[in-house]
Amino acid sequence: MNIIKKCWNAILEFFFPSNLTCMFCGRDVSSPKICYCQNCAESLPFNLGKRCKICDDVVCGDSEVCDNCKSHHKSFDKAVSPFSYEGSVKALVLKLKNDNAKYLAPQMAALMAERLYAENFDFDLIVPTPLSQKSFNKRSFNQAELLAKELGKIFKLPVDTTSFVKEKETKHQKELGFSDRQKNLQNAFKIKDKVKLLHKKILLVDDVMTTGATANECAKTLKKVADKVYVVTFARNRYGKK
Ligand SMILES: [Zn+2]
Ligand SMILES: [Zn+2]
Structure with missing residues (x-):
């Protein structure tokens, strides 16, 4: 500089x-x-209350696992999010993504880290959820990568942004449910460098978890070589909310 x-x-x-x-x-x-x-x-819409022990969505009654995780096996070991994706949290995520508000990333990562410390996850490598080349070119940055790099600084751990990539361009998923998203994402992600991810305990980072299909597909691919895949997102949709 x-x-x-x-x-x-x-x-x-x-x-x-x-x-x-x-x-x-x-x-x-x-x-x-x-x-x-x-x-x-x-x-603020904190992600509080009784939540699924796999995906962190809210659960009702005595169940420890949400309906989505009961009917669809998740390849990640556990996912957490400090916030629910609504109101001012949604506005903040969209600001980071669409208004190029990169200065928000350190504070967002600090709040994600708070939740991770509470969970005591044992991870040794941080990997952002990759964007396809086309999406990257459109935005010129990957918001998940910004958050992953900030988490790397907080936890003093390496961040790998090149060994895991999204090769297949996928259709817009906004209107799709979990199963259709899963089909849409099939074989979209690829491991480029097996050695760097081999036997790693990975923390996969993204800004938002919508149905969990993206995190699931990423984890499925990463687990071909990695030992564990934990997921952290800044916010998540709460399907279990009644
Ligand atoms: Zn305020
Ligand atoms: Zn769940």
């Missing part, structure tokens, strides 16, 4: 300190260690 850019960034940081405002609404927060203000804290 050249000296002018460094000075400019320091000036910006002085007048608009990135770590003293709420990541959701921009209001001031009392400490740089706090990511969101009291107002947002009271209304």
